[in-house]
Amino acid sequence: MTAQTGRATHSHVALYAALVNAVVIFFLSLYPFTGWAYSGRPFFEFLSYPLPFYFRFFDNAANVLIYIPYGFSLALLLLPRWHSFLLAIFVASLTSIGVEFLQEFLPMRVASNLDVLCNLAGACLGATLAVSPLFRRQWHHLKQWRRRHFADHSAVDYGLLLLGLWFITQLNPAMPLFGVVAYPQGLPQPYVSPLDNPRLFLFLVEAGGAMANMLAACLFMTSLLQQKVDRFKSILLLLAGIWFCKMLAAGVLLKPFALFQWINPHLVTGLTAGFLLLWFFAGRSRLVQTITAILALLLAQFAATLWPLSEVQSDFLSLFRWPYGHLLNMSALLDFLSDLWPAAALVCLLLSCYQQLNPSQIKQ
Incomplete structure (x- = not known):
């Protein structure tokens, strides 16, 4: 396998990992996908709610943790590294805001700007880990281990x-x-x-x-x-x-x-x-x-x-x-x-x- 083929395969794996993370995020955020109704409130009103809005430690911690692998996989898609970091933050922001927007139509869900901030915090942490020099060194060792054993x-x-x-x-x-x-x-x-x-x-x-x-x-x-x-x-x-x-x-x-x-x-x-x-x-x-x-x-x-x-x-x-x-x-x-x-x-x-x-x- 050539270096070019290896980079392409790595990019595809990162893309599929990001897609799997996105599916998990949408599933957890919108399940059970029933009871859709328009509340009559202005769209994206949740972005201007006073902070903190609807604070629950478990939910907020989950919102951070679930976006860490998402930001991590998104940040592996492009080179140079800072392009990937910006891409990860941009896509994670769109995903989070889109999910919260859809939650406005679910009576059992609460759209919250604090959830968006927690999501972005997790995505930033994951993307930072992916582009950091420490990860690049560890990733090099991981690739060598993968070639030796697989x-x-x-x-x-x-x-x-x-x-x-x-x-x-x-x-x-x-x-x-x-x-x-x-x-x-x-x-x-x-x-x-x-x-x-x-x-x-x-x-x-x-x-x-x-x-x-x-x-x-x-x-x-x-x-x-x-x-x-x-x-x-x-x-x-x-x-x-x-x-x-x-x-x-x-x-x-x-x-x-x-x-x-x-x-x-x-x-x-x-x-x-x-x-x-x-x-x-x-x-x-x-x-x-x-x-x-x-x-x-x-x-x-x-x-x-x-x-x-x-x-x-x-x-x-x-x-x-x-x-x-x-x-x-x-x-x-x-x-x-x-x-x-x-x-x-x-x-x-x-x-x-x-x-x-x-x-x-x-x-x-």
Whole structure:
């Protein structure tokens, strides 16, 4: 891959990261997208409200934090650096003002100039980090690390971005580890089983889904690696990392009695089978891993469609100790990203297959 191709790929990854951030921002700001109505007040009146207007520490802190990666990714789009910084601030300003303007038409939302200022503070912080000399030095070391350990394909860059997004989707502690299903309260509930033994059917669906999810996620990561020696270490790091994220999210969000409620024999059996299969396929070629990850991803989605028990949103929210409104937004966002991730991962894996089968058309 030439230097010019590398810069183009880096720019594309930064652009896609910025787009993902924008989608998250609009989703969190406008969910549940219902009740649209014009209040009759002048447009953009919120910009002249006396400060502070509608101050809530959690909301304002979230408004700062969510714009840090947005400003960071926007500031990586252009050279020279100060052009990128100005672009990041300009686009973040338009995004923030546009979101607050749309919130004027939602009765459950409050348009606020303080939110705009918090958003710009986060974008400035992210953009400053991106253009700082310290980051440039760290970015150089990061690129060297990426070249040493990962394959030299653009699909790998997109895969690393999607891997980070996958970790975000796992921050819902009510969803089992690598599980495609979660038990609602009050089981069992009536359902029609395609097998004579309904307990066996539930076991096959839940254990098979957990096995396929684990296999798909881990092989998605190992198929990006260049050296075989890195694969088994990366599997252990990913499993330890996702366990830590689950436990951290559970400790912060869930009530104490619900910390380990998602653990059951079906899930443990599926994860054990998935780990054994993973250890076998991790020793195969990158192409075999990529194809296996595609099949496992499709199997996991198929298992999710077979799950016969409906979720009850109020039951799940009762496990948490956060305010209802914040939980509803967070849960909706994670569900949205969880639904989006398999399709994006499938496209990335197919692109990786193409680049592995046609290396002469990728390298220049």
